[in-house]
Amino acid sequence: MLRYTVKRLLQLAVALLGLSLLLFAWFKALPGGPENRMLPDNATDQQREALRQALGLDEPIWSQYGEFLSRMVHLDFGTSLSSGRPIGTELAERLPATIELSMWAIVIAVGIGIPLGYLAARRRGTWLDFGAVAGSLVGICIPVFFLAAMLKVVFAQELGWLPTTFRLSPGLTYTEITGLRVLDGLLTGEFDVVWDAARHLMLPAIALASIPLAVIVRITRASVLEVVGEDYVRTADAKGLKQTTIRGRHIMKNAMLPIVTVIGLLLGSLFAGAVLTESVFAFGGIGSFVYQATTERDYPALMGFILVIAVSYVVLNLIVDLSYGFLDPRVRVRK
């Protein structure tokens, strides 16, 4: 297992290096060059040259790449063109909101999707199976931004059951520890914050969970159907084991392998969905930041965003791979 972990970590380093090369190339390929954006149109050639030297743009390309790498490693992404604040700070402020939203979305998707997919498989051909399959098809088909807007209109604006925007009601005092507000509320014992934050999270989390939920239901159903027909499940039955043991140890432990892989892939698309959901609910996460950066062509901000998303994607998939090794001994020992 240790060998496997070390190998995966080395692969992670290679992936990140490749990513930095791509980002650097993209930054270099942008038309215009930063000195043109930073100086007024009537600047002289001497002024431009002076700025290029100050920015290190006259140095050889490999030393510029080295400089770029060192800045990335130190989480120095430069200053946002639109707000004028350091991008690292902007991201750090907004990241917890996105993490909290995505976390709840994936908790909903996994918490409902796996049991529902299992039940659909075990009661194949019943109304429950049919409902789960049809429902997941609908879930995949509805675009996130549309679902988010619909949920907001129906449950927040018309029925008034839940808040329409933001992460907390105005005027509520809140002590920040991790930035994940439900968790912080639980840690500090501020249960009014827990309740309020949960109410604000509910609609965006449901909207964001819809596609992963649908995919997880489908993949769980297919995976369980396959495993149930395996000889070792019959062996478990022949041993007279309790049904709960057969379900957990013999069916689900094997059925989890493809499900875990799919969850890893879904996490990537979750960030894309978060951008849309957050802007509908003015959630104040990284999503609304990137939305703003895109519309205002704030390239350094976008680059910081891409880096953060890419790194978290790579790290999350590393975790998925490691859990794969944990679940399947055959992965662990393969040389």
Added chain:
Amino acid sequence: MALLEVEDLRIAFGSSTVVDGVSFHVDESQVVSLVGESGCGKSVTSLAIMGLLPKLRKSGRGGGAAVSGRAVFDGVDLFGLSADQMRRRRGADLAMVFQDPLSSLNPVVPIGRQITEVLERHRGLRGEAARKEAENLLDRVGIPDPRRRLGEYPHQLSGGMRQRVLIAIAVACAPRLLIADEPTTALDVTIQAQILELLKDLVDAEGTALLMITHDLGVVAGMCNVVNVLYSGRVVESSSASRLFAEPTHPYTVGLLGSIPRLDLPIHEPLKPIRGSIADVIRWGDGCAFAPRCDLVGAECVAGEPMLKGEAHAHRCVKAEEIA
């Protein structure tokens, strides 16, 4: 009294009947075999006794098996038990060894756990006590260095070892009846002999009754007391092993024996295979189901349903006297 008495067992999947009134019995400490080619209904019979066939849904859809007849084990009809009652007996009173040892073991659970879970369930052993017992079991089935093996996974073991593990699981709770469904089919010939030897030793030592499902008459000759030859879902010949080999009565049994290579025959003597293959649909009502493949077939063979005749050595052939 017989330990297991199967009476008039019928099994149907949808409209196709695969077992059509099979009766046989297994006495205490006896080794009994069900012999026949693929599709004769021998495996389905064993699964029905174990209660492992997919249940028929109330709607009738979903491919479940309709089972009728009786399987009286130790005075209790197994088919009359609830699913839960049957669950408590499986693995404890009656256990089963399957054909393919790789696919029959869970690939992601250490073999130690796959043994201890059955000890936990039926014998209440937990923790170190269960591990100790699992180690003893592995030792009993001839696996060297059992303590280390407990933590290993099925893919780390050879085919023969895996089958030994399956046997260890089956005998873990000292069952009174062990059903072995083609236990050596997936193994090398040299390993086959070892596994049969092991099974024989275990049932001899414990006085366990063994129901051996096989297509291999060599296996039967080596270890069984009583043989039931199945064809197309019915018993066509039933007798003690020694009498069956000495005086096979049904043409199908004769055919099976004739298709085995023998060392005492001249080198270039060709084997005599049974021509044709088993039919998909069973038709015993209009006459003998084996008639289309039989060399001795006559008008009387297809003039009605042949009955099982005889007591100690029973057969289902109207021309049996001619053969004898």
